[in-house]
Amino acid sequence: MYGAGDVRVEHRPDPKIEQPTDAIVRVVLSCVCGSDLWPYASMPATGTGRPMGHEFLGVVEETGSDVATLRAGDVVVTPFTYCDNTCDFCLKGLHSSCRHGGRYGLDGDVYGQWRAMQELYGQGRIKAIGVSNFYPDRLIDLIDHNEVAPAVNQIETHPFFQRTADQQLMGERGVQIESWGPFAEGRNNLFTHPLLSEIADAHGKSVPQVVLRWLIQRGVVVIPKSVRPDRMAQNIDVFDFELTDDETARIATLDTGHSLFFDHRDPAMVGQLGQVRVSD
Known part of the structure; x- marks a missing residue:
């Protein structure tokens, strides 16, 4: 997706094992959900684009040398987030909040992030989300x-x-x-x-x-x-x-009616903020 209403089909390079903990999964079935419909209606135009869809079913094609629980041929189902299963949040079962994790294709999908937190809230693992x-x-x-x-x-x-x-x-x-x-x-x-x-x-x-x-x-x-x-x-x-x-x-009477810092609706600012990561 390159902007509101601008969806393109493109060829991407085949993935390669980069870390010993990596696994390459061939996607068999995927879906587009509400978290894709929001940017479809409002996403500012971009020259790089971003992948759509995130929850998928696939088959493991290859694994890194440190992967012990999966092997080629295994069928896997993934949520919209990935995690390393080693950080303090993962050890508490809060995998969608992994310090070293993220989301497939895009870390700025508000709907996907919200639903991950919503699930934890429903399980009683967190008391409130904002x-x-x-x-x-x-x-x-x-x-x-x-x-x-x-x-x-x-x-x-x-x-x-x-x-x-x-x-x-x-x-x-x-x-x-x-x-x-x-x-x-x-x-x-x-x-x-x-x-x-x-x-x-x-x-x-x-x-x-x-x-x-x-x-x-x-x-x-x-x-x-x-x-x-x-x-x-x-x-x-x-x-x-x-x-x-x-x-x-x-x-x-002092109210100016506008921000003294920056406009969160300015396309250039949205693009800039979209590149910021907590890990940075």
């Missing part, structure tokens, strides 16, 4: 095409990008909003902003404390990052005051 940076249309699409809704959606939320409408929609769907970048990393001079400073002085607090209190009063989960004990103490000291309706209304 997402990050999902805009309303993508969040509703994910919820409507799966059995388990995200417990939380972590999105950029701060005085300059307040996400009020997004929060309302999440609440209607039972999804908790969580803020990342609550201080906007200091952009727009947040720490010295006149309006925020005035409100902070009125309560004998700092601007970061006012921002945290504002988020908490809105029902936004926030976990500010700090490595300094004095700032950690200040961040937790926000439960002995309350912002007035007038103060929250004044803070609402």
Whole structure:
């Protein structure tokens, strides 16, 4: 698939054993599922393309020297993920979360990853699953095409990008909003902003404390990052005051309605983020 609606049939080089733990499997039957239909409708155009399908039945053709449980001629059925069976997650039976694993053809298939986590949730192996940076249309699409809704959606939320409408929609769907970048990393001079400073002085607090209190009063989960004990103490000291309706209304005037970092819907940014791997 090279983009929305752009599906091509191509010849690919035959695979070769690269590691002693590898196995070459000849695919006999495969399938295309919902996790392929989403990019078929919305995938940005790319010059490299990506394979479709992932769950398949096949026959082992060749194995590496360290493979002891399979041999040529064995019939195998694979899920949408692969794992090494040696990491701490695999040893706990959480194979779809393998630290050294991934997914066949593409590591960016949100539906496939979600269903892997959904299966673990259904087995009681994990207590909750959530997402990050999902805009309303993508969040509703994910919820409507799966059995388990995200417990939380972590999105950029701060005085300059307040996400009020997004929060309302999440609440209607039972999804908790969580803020990342609550201080906007200091952009727009947040720490010295006149309006925020005035409100902070009125309560004998700092601007970061006012921002945290504002988020908490809105029902936004926030976990500010700090490595300094004095700032950690200040961040937790926000439960002995309350912002007035007038103060929250004044803070609402700071909303720009857009990100101060980057646009998750920009095709170039989507392509860039799609190349990032946790292992990197």
